[in-house]
Amino acid sequence: MNALNRWVDRLPAPVRPLLAAVLSLAAGLAVALVLHYVLYRVGLPSQPFIYVSF
Amino acid sequence: MNPPDANAPRARFGWIRPGWFLGGLALGLAGMAWLGYRSSRTDFHPDYIRIYQAISPETSYYPTLGEMESIVRAQCRPDQVLVIVGGNSILQGVWQPLGEVWSQRLQALLGERYCVINFAFRGSAPTDGGAVVAEALRKEFPRQIYIADEAPLTGVGSWGPESYRFPFWQAYFGGQLLPEAARDARVRELEADPVQRRALREIRIADAFGAVFHQNDWWNQVCYRWLCTIPSNLGPAIPELLKPRKDYPDQEPDATDPAWLARRYPDDVLPAEMQIERSAALFYHSRGADGRWRLADATRQDLSSLFATAFPAPLKARTLMLIGYDSPYYRGRLSPDEASRQQQAYEDTLRLWHEAGYPAIAYGRDFNENDYGDRIHLSKLGGAKLAEAVAPAVRQVAQKLGYIP
Numbered sequence: 001m002n003a004l005n006r007w008v009d010r011l012p013a014p015v016r017p018l019l020a021a022v023l024s025l026a027a028g029l030a031v032a033l034v035l036h037y038v039l040y041r042v043g044l045p046s047q048p049f050i051y052v053s054f
Numbered sequence: 055m056n057p058p059d060a061n062a063p064r065a066r067f068g069w070i071r072p073g074w075f076l077g078g079l080a081l082g083l084a085g086m087a088w089l090g091y092r093s094s095r096t097d098f099h100p101d102y103i104r105i106y107q108a109i110s111p112e113t114s115y116y117p118t119l120g121e122m123e124s125i126v127r128a129q130c131r132p133d134q135v136l137v138i139v140g141g142n143s144i145l146q147g148v149w150q151p152l153g154e155v156w157s158q159r160l161q162a163l164l165g166e167r168y169c170v171i172n173f174a175f176r177g178s179a180p181t182d183g184g185a186v187v188a189e190a191l192r193k194e195f196p197r198q199i200y201i202a203d204e205a206p207l208t209g210v211g212s213w214g215p216e217s218y219r220f221p222f223w224q225a226y227f228g229g230q231l232l233p234e235a236a237r238d239a240r241v242r243e244l245e246a247d248p249v250q251r252r253a254l255r256e257i258r259i260a261d262a263f264g265a266v267f268h269q270n271d272w273w274n275q276v277c278y279r280w281l282c283t284i285p286s287n288l289g290p291a292i293p294e295l296l297k298p299r300k301d302y303p304d305q306e307p308d309a310t311d312p313a314w315l316a317r318r319y320p321d322d323v324l325p326a327e328m329q330i331e332r333s334a335a336l337f338y339h340s341r342g343a344d345g346r347w348r349l350a351d352a353t354r355q356d357l358s359s360l361f362a363t364a365f366p367a368p369l370k371a372r373t374l375m376l377i378g379y380d381s382p383y384y385r386g387r388l389s390p391d392e393a394s395r396q397q398q399a400y401e402d403t404l405r406l407w408h409e410a411g412y413p414a415i416a417y418g419r420d421f422n423e424n425d426y427g428d429r430i431h432l433s434k435l436g437g438a439k440l441a442e443a444v445a446p447a448v449r450q451v452a453q454k455l456g457y458i459p
Contacts, residue, residue, distance in 0.1 A: 008069050017071075024071040028078020029085075036086040040269040043260040044114060044284070045217075 083267065090268025093275040094120025097128035104146055104155055104172040105183075108302035111217050112176065113286035115277065115299060118270045119224040122173055122187045126195070130169035135457045136195040137164065137448060139172040140184025141202040144378060146174035147437060149309035149427030156437030163445040167458065179214020180204050180375065181364055186221040189369060190230040197457040199448055200369070203376040206334050206396075206403040207353065209360040212237040227261040236363030309427025310434060318427060319383050327429050331384045332392055335399035347398035354406065361410035370411040374451055376444065377403050379418035381426035413451050417443045 008016055067075075099109070102125045109115050130136050139145050139157050147155035157172040164170065173184030180202030188200040204210055212234070213222045225231050226241070244250040264270055277284060278299045288302055289295040307314055335347070342348040365373050377400060379385065388396060400416050407414035417440055418425070418432075425436030432440055452458040 005068055020069045020071050021074045023069065024074035025078035025081075027070065028075040028080075029082040030078075031075075032079050032082020032086060035079075036083065036090075036267060036269050037273065039260075039263050039267060040273040043264070043270060044116065045111075 086269070086272060087267045090270075090272035094118065094268050094271035095124060096275070097124040098275050098279055099125055100128070102129065102171075103152055103158065103304065105175055106304035106306065108288060108299040108304075109278065110175060111220075113288050113299075114284045115274065115286070116220050116270065118264075118274060119186065119190060119221045119228070119230070120268070120271050121274055122183075122221065123191055126169075126171055126187065126191060129171060130195065132195060134167060134169040134197075135452050136188070136191070136198040137168050137170040137201065138184045138188040138198065139170065139174055139201045140178070140182065140188070141174045141180055141204070141376070142178050143174070143176040144431055145201070145203050145376070146172065146176060148176065148306065148431040149314075150432065150434045150437045151306050151308045152304050154308075154434035154437065156432065156434075156440045159438050159441035160444055160448070163441055164448060168448070168452075174202075175218050177215060178218045180210050180373075181212055181222075182214040182218040183221060185365070185373075186225050186231070189232060189366070190225045192232075192369070197452075197455075199372050199374060199451050199457075201374045201376065201444065201448070203378055206377055206399045207338055207349075207357065208403075209357055210364040211360060212240050212363065223257050224261055224264065227258055228265055232366040232368065234363075234366040237366075308434060309431070310424065314427070319381070319423075319429075327384055328387060331380055331388065331396075331429070335392075335395045339395050339398060347395050349398070349402045354402070357403075357406050358410060361406055361412070364410075365412075367411070371413070372451060372455060373412050374444070374447055375407050375412050375414040376440075377407075377414065377416045378430065378432075378440075379416065379421070380429050381423055382421065383423045383426070384429050413447065413454075415443065415447050 008019065011019060098121075105117065107113055109117060126136065126138070137160070139160075145157070147157065150156060155172065157170050161168070161170040171184075173187055175183045185200055185202065188195075188198055192198065213219050226237070231237070241254075244254050276282075280298050281296055282289075282299055283296065285291070285295055288299075289297055309315075309318060338350050338353040339347040340350065379400070385393065385396070400419075404414050404416055418436070421432075421436050421439055425433055425439055427433045427436075449458070
């Protein structure tokens, strides 16, 4: 994170807020993707169903 | 203008802009919900024939209600009579390879005016899977017939084993099922039990999220088409685990293949199979004064009560129940007394289904050993005979209900 902050600090001043906004938006999108996936996984039964024919 | 102070404290969230981040989060969730909704309305099983291992709970793949409804919409037209096959592994077509599944034969026999879709799951009850899909589609496909099977003298509840309740809960909490007092009463029974109540609450919450975000619809599509992240016995570890489920074909063996014939009726399970064979009527019948087998009143009442509430009243007349005889390899080993008692069990079962308002037929009494792959499952030969027995019954139901003039 610090390395990213330093990299952002080195960018020209007008680019910085734009880049931060784009990265923030992308981070929000990524978290949404992960949350959606987590919702799917937590809904699946933890024990697999084993079929036995009688 | 003052130059930026390099030593000034950084904003609370570093380079993250909370407004943009929350906007991205909201946009992302909305986008995923839209993709999920699209998935629930998309048939991504273009060559669907039946549920098989790679798309079943056996491999931790839980087809959603929307996924199954989409299969029906893609394959059937509303002007056709929709015939949905539910029930268990027998009707799924275990031992019948693709191309020779009994439901495919049924489709061929019934012709273009009917559309047969097989949603039977292994170990499933008559009121699971296909029953839920048919009921949920009753308005889109009002001319529909549902086919399920069950063993003789076996009760049928409003829903079956826990592993297959997922479409039921989706439809129930999603308001897609008919109002039915018996089902509601059973749900209230679950809610009265502290352990069950907690499980039910979790299901209700998951289904509430699912109704908005369609997470199972989307990730099922991802798993089936592109990349699966669910461990299963198909591929418990990477890289097999990641293979899309479409790359695992339906490889149901052919019971008539010489490689399997020798293992069809193994000697080491004969005592256990015969015990099951005898048990169909063992506990419920006794000889009457006239020498005939009589079903115990308590059993009769229990079964009548269960059959009466298994399906909502408006759906009974279109629900065709099949009661299958086991392989003659085992039936032929019953004593005459046991055989007559078993026959009485089949007759009593059919009568009880009829009295409860369902069309019902028995099949398999005249089948031979080659028609079976084991005690209960039919080979492709038996499957073809089953289709020939069921097709006239389906036509009869269709005519009685006015689907076909």
